[in-house]
Amino acid sequence: MPGERMARETYRIDLHEEDLVIALAGNPNTGKSTVFNALTGLNQHTGNWPGKTVTNAHGKFIHRHLSFILFDLPGTYSLFANSVDEEVARDFICSGKPKVTIVVTDATCLERNLNLVLQVMEITEHVVLCVNLLDEAKRKKIQVDLTALSKILGIPVIGTNARDGFGLEALKDAVYQLATGTLQTKPLRISYGEVVEKCIKLLEPGIQGMINDQINSRWAALRLLDGDRDIGDRQIPDTIAAVDQLLLKAHLDQDTLRDHIVTCIVNQAEEIAQKVLSCKKQNYNVMDRRIDSVLTSKVWGIPVMIALLGLVFWITIKGANYPSQALATGLFWLEEKLTQLFMFAGWPDWLHGVLVLGMYRTLAWVISVMLPPMAIFFPLFTLLEDLGYLPRIAFNLDNFFKKACAHGKQALTMCMGFGCNAAGVISCRIIDSPRERLIAIITNNFVPCNGRFPTLIALTTIFIAGGMGGTGQSLVASLIILATIVLGVVITLTVSRILSKTVLQGIPSSFSLELPPYRKPQIGRIIVRSLYDRTLFVLARAIIVAAPAGMITWAFANIYVGNLSVLQHGANLLDPFAHLLGLDGFILMAFILGLPANEIVLPILIMSYMSAGQMIELDSLQALRNLFVANGWTWLTAVCTMLFCLNHYPCGTTLLTIKKETQSTKWTLITFAVTTAVGIILCFVVAQSARLLGLV
Amino acid sequence: MGRMIPLHRLSPGTCAKVRQLTAKGNTRRRMLDLGLICGTRVEALQKSPSGDPVAYEIRGAVIALRSEEASQILVEVL
Numbered sequence: 001m002p003g004e005r006m007a008r009e010t011y012r013i014d015l016h017e018e019d020l021v022i023a024l025a026g027n028p029n030t031g032k033s034t035v036f037n038a039l040t041g042l043n044q045h046t047g048n049w050p051g052k053t054v055t056n057a058h059g060k061f062i063h064r065h066l067s068f069i070l071f072d073l074p075g076t077y078s079l080f081a082n083s084v085d086e087e088v089a090r091d092f093i094c095s096g097k098p099k100v101t102i103v104v105t106d107a108t109c110l111e112r113n114l115n116l117v118l119q120v121m122e123i124t125e126h127v128v129l130c131v132n133l134l135d136e137a138k139r140k141k142i143q144v145d146l147t148a149l150s151k152i153l154g155i156p157v158i159g160t161n162a163r164d165g166f167g168l169e170a171l172k173d174a175v176y177q178l179a180t181g182t183l184q185t186k187p188l189r190i191s192y193g194e195v196v197e198k199c200i201k202l203l204e205p206g207i208q209g210m211i212n213d214q215i216n217s218r219w220a221a222l223r224l225l226d227g228d229r230d231i232g233d234r235q236i237p238d239t240i241a242a243v244d245q246l247l248l249k250a251h252l253d254q255d256t257l258r259d260h261i262v263t264c265i266v267n268q269a270e271e272i273a274q275k276v277l278s279c280k281k282q283n284y285n286v287m288d289r290r291i292d293s294v295l296t297s298k299v300w301g302i303p304v305m306i307a308l309l310g311l312v313f314w315i316t317i318k319g320a321n322y323p324s325q326a327l328a329t330g331l332f333w334l335e336e337k338l339t340q341l342f343m344f345a346g347w348p349d350w351l352h353g354v355l356v357l358g359m360y361r362t363l364a365w366v367i368s369v370m371l372p373p374m375a376i377f378f379p380l381f382t383l384l385e386d387l388g389y390l391p392r393i394a395f396n397l398d399n400f401f402k403k404a405c406a407h408g409k410q411a412l413t414m415c416m417g418f419g420c421n422a423a424g425v426i427s428c429r430i431i432d433s434p435r436e437r438l439i440a441i442i443t444n445n446f447v448p449c450n451g452r453f454p455t456l457i458a459l460t461t462i463f464i465a466g467g468m469g470g471t472g473q474s475l476v477a478s479l480i481i482l483a484t485i486v487l488g489v490v491i492t493l494t495v496s497r498i499l500s501k502t503v504l505q506g507i508p509s510s511f512s513l514e515l516p517p518y519r520k521p522q523i524g525r526i527i528v529r530s531l532y533d534r535t536l537f538v539l540a541r542a543i544i545v546a547a548p549a550g551m552i553t554w555a556f557a558n559i560y561v562g563n564l565s566v567l568q569h570g571a572n573l574l575d576p577f578a579h580l581l582g583l584d585g586f587i588l589m590a591f592i593l594g595l596p597a598n599e600i601v602l603p604i605l606i607m608s609y610m611s612a613g614q615m616i617e618l619d620s621l622q623a624l625r626n627l628f629v630a631n632g633w634t635w636l637t638a639v640c641t642m643l644f645c646l647n648h649y650p651c652g653t654t655l656l657t658i659k660k661e662t663q664s665t666k667w668t669l670i671t672f673a674v675t676t677a678v679g680i681i682l683c684f685v686v687a688q689s690a691r692l693l694g695l696v
Numbered sequence: 697m698g699r700m701i702p703l704h705r706l707s708p709g710t711c712a713k714v715r716q717l718t719a720k721g722n723t724r725r726r727m728l729d730l731g732l733i734c735g736t737r738v739e740a741l742q743k744s745p746s747g748d749p750v751a752y753e754i755r756g757a758v759i760a761l762r763s764e765e766a767s768q769i770l771v772e773v774l
Contacts, residue, residue, distance in 0.1 A: 078729040112731055112755045255720070262728040269731075270755075285753075292742050292751070292758075301745035395760050399746035402762060408749070432722075510723035510765050512730060515751055515758040 019069045020179050023093055025120055026104035027113050028075035029516035031132045034162040035104050036072045063172040066179070071098070079119045083432040093123050094215050099179040100126045102171070107137035107144050108517060111273035118265050121155065121187040122219045128174045129157045134166070136519065140285070145276040152272055154186035163522055192264050195250040199225055199243045206236035226258055288517050301396045309485065312380045314478035317457055320372035321474065327368035335360055358554025359547050365603040366546045370454040371539060377453065378530035381418060386521040390415050394513055404493045405500035407436035408511040414492060417447040419534060421650055422657040433509040439496050441658055442671045445650040446492040447485065450538050451598035455645050456481055458602060462625045463638040488646055491678060542599035549600045550607065553593060557611035567608055581680060582640030582687025584632065591644065596652045601645070636696045640683045647679030699773045704750065704766035706740040712771035713737055719768035727769065731755040738771060
C-alpha cells in the first residue's frame with residue numbers, strides 16, 4: 001500500500017502490516033499539535049524538537065483493537081505548494097494515500113480554515129474535519145453548527161477541545177469508521193464554473209491513463225491546469241492543445257485562471273461559513289485588540305517586550321539561586337561519601353580520579369548549575385509561547401529585520417534558538433526564500449541556547465554581580481543577561497545585513513505573519529511539557545556528553561608530559577592567543593573541549609583550574625568566585641568569557657543540523673567561521689580597549 | 697464607489713474592500729491563500745512599533761503585512 005511505503009521511505013519507520021496510516025493536516029495555530037499529542041500521548045517519535053510541528057512527527061494510537069499511525073503534517077494554509085511545508089503536506093496526502101486525513105481547524109477562525117479543508121477534500125474522500133478550540137469559540141460567543149457543516153461538506157465533522165480531551169473519542173470513532181469503510185463520505189465538489197469544468201472533463205481520461213489511479217484525477221487535472229503543464233505536454237499534447245483553446249476563448253491566462261480557481265474555493269468557504277456560523281457577540285476579538293494595542297504599540301511595544309524578557313531572567317536567576325546551592329551541597333556531600341567508599345574499598349587512586357573527581361564532579365556541576373535555571377526558564381518561556389506572545393515579538397521586530405534585508409519570520413526562528421539552536425536551525429524551514437533561510441540559519445547561534453544560559457547566568461551571578469547581596473544582585477544579574485540578549489539580537493541583525501550585502505545578496509521576499517488570538521495557557525500542561533520535553537531532554541543530553549568529557553578532562557589534567565599535564569601544555573599553547581581576547585588558555589581550551597555541548601564548558605573549566613593548582617572545597621558560588629580570582633580572573637575576563645560564550649561556533653549537534661538542513665558542507669563551515677570570527681573580533685576589541693584605557 | 701487606495705495607506709481602525717491585486721507570482725498566490733480576493737473585507741487594526749508592518753483583520757484572522765506587500769493590494773475604503 002503506498003501510504004505504508006511512503007511512511008517507510010520518508011520517515012524510515014517500521015510499520016506493521018496491520019498499522020493504518022492517518023494524516024493530520026491543518027492551518028498553523030489551530031492546536032493541531034495538541035490534537036496530535038492528545039491522540040498519541042507519549043507514544044510518538046519526532047526527528048527533532050518534541051512538541052513542535054517543525055518537522056513531521058508520527059505517533060501511534062489503538063482504537064477498538066485497530067492500530068493507527070498518525071502523521072502530523074506541517075501546518076499550512078493551502079496545498080498549492082508555495083513552500084516546502086506545503087509540498088510535504090500535499091505530497092503526503094496525495095501520493096501517500098493515507099487511509100484517513102484529519103483536518104484540524106480553529107473554531108474561532110473557521111472561514112479561513114475551510115479553505116484548506118476544501119482543498120484536502122479535492123484530493124481525497126476520506127476526510128474527517130476536526131473543529132478544535134470549541135472552548136475559545138464559546139468564550140468569544142461564536143457558535144458553529146457542526147451538524148449543518150457535516151451535511152454541507154459531506155464528511156464527518158467532530159467538535160473538539162483537544163486541551164481537555166473533549167471530543168477525542170468521537171474523533172477516533174469517525175477515523176475508525178472511515179478507515180474500516182463502515183462510513184461513506186460524499187465530499188462536496190467545488191464547481192469552478194463552466195469553462196474550467198469543461199477543461200477538467202477533457203483532461204480526466206488522459207490523466208487517468210497517466211497516473212494509473214494513483215491520485216485523484218480531478219485534482220490532478222486541476223493542478224495541470226494550474227501550472228504543471230510539462231507532464232501533460234509530453235504525455236497528452238492533443239488534449240492540452242484543446243484545453244488551451246478553450247481557455248484562450250474564455251480569456252483565462254495562467255494568472256487569471258489561478259485567481260479564478262482560488263476565488264471559487266474562497267467564495268465557497270465564505271458561503272459555508274455564513275451558513276454554519278453564528279456570532280452572538282459582535283467584535284468578539286475586542287479583548288485581543290486591546291491587549292495588542294499595548295503589547296505592539298509604538299510607545300509600549302518594545303519596552304514591554306524587553307521588560308517581559310527581563311522579568312523572565314530575574315525570576316530565573318532569583319529562583320535558581322537557592323536550589324542551585326542546595327543541589328551543590330547535596331551532591332558534593334555525596335562526593336565525599338563516594339571518596340570515603342573508594343578509600344575504604346582500597347580501590348586505586350586513578351580510578352577514584354577518573355570516576356569521582358572527573359566524571360561525578362562534572363556531572364554534579366552540570367546538574368547543580370544547569371537544572372534549576374532550566375526548570376524555571378523553560379516553563380516561563382513556554383508560557384509566553386502558549387499565550388501567543390512570540391508572533392507579537394516577530395511583529396514588533398519585523399522592521400529591524402526588514403532593514404537587515406532578512407525575513408520577518410527570522411524573529412521567530414531566533415526565539416526558537418533560545419530553547420536550542422539546533423531546533424532554531426530546523427525551524428528556519430518556515431522561511432521559504434533560500435537566501436533568507438541561509439541568513440537565518442547562519443545567525444541563529446547569536447542567541448544563547450539553554451546550554452549557554454546557565455554559563456552566562458552563573459558567570460554573571462558569581463562574578464559581575466557577586467559583590468552585591470540579595471535582591472540587588474539578582475536584579476543586576478538579570479539586567480546584564482538582558483543586555484547580553486539585546487547584544488545577541490543586535491549582532492544577529494548586523495551580521496544578517498552584512499551577509500545580505502555580500503555573499504547572500506538580494507531583496508527581502510514577501511512576508512505575511514499571522515497574529516493568532518491570545519489563548520488561556522494550560523499551566524499544568526506547560527509545566528509537564530517544558531519539564532519533560534525540554535528540561536529533562538536537554539539535561540539528559542548534557543549528562544550524556546558531560547560524563548565522558550569529565551573523564552577525558554580529568555585524564556588530560558593528570559597525565560604528565562615532562563613537568564606539565566597534557567591540559568596545561570594545551571592551555572600554555574593557547575594562552576598567548578587567548579590573552580589577546582581577554583581570556584586565558586584554560587578558558588579557550590574549555591570552549592574547544594566543549595564543542596560537543598555548550599553545557600560542559602564551565603564544568604571543564606572548573607576542573608582544569610582545580611587540577612592545575614590548589615584543591616579547594618567547591619561547595620558555594622563564593623568558592624567558585626575565589627577559584628576564578630585565584631586564577632587571575634578580573635571583570636574583563638568574565639565579560640570576555642561571556643562574549644565568547646555568546647559568539648562562537650555552534651555546538652556539535654547544531655553543526656550537524658546545519659549540515660543536514662543546508663545539504664552543504666560549505667555553509668556549515670561558513671557558519672562556523674562567521675560565528676567564531678564575530679566572537680574573536682568582539683573579545684579582541686573589548687579586551688584591547690579596556691587595557692588601553694587602563695580599566696584593568 | 698469609494699476611494700481607491702493601496703492597502704498600506706489604510707489608516708488603523710478603518711475598513712476597506714479588496715478591489716485588485718497587483719502582485720504577481722508567488723506573492724499573489726500567498727495573498728490568495730490568505731483569502732484576499734476581490735471583494736474581501738479588510739480592516740487595518742494596528743501598526744507595529746516602527747509603523748511597518750501593519751496588522752489587518754482578514755476573514756477572521758489577524759495577519760501582519762509589510763508595506764511592500766500591502767501596497768500591491770488596491771482597496772476601496774468603506
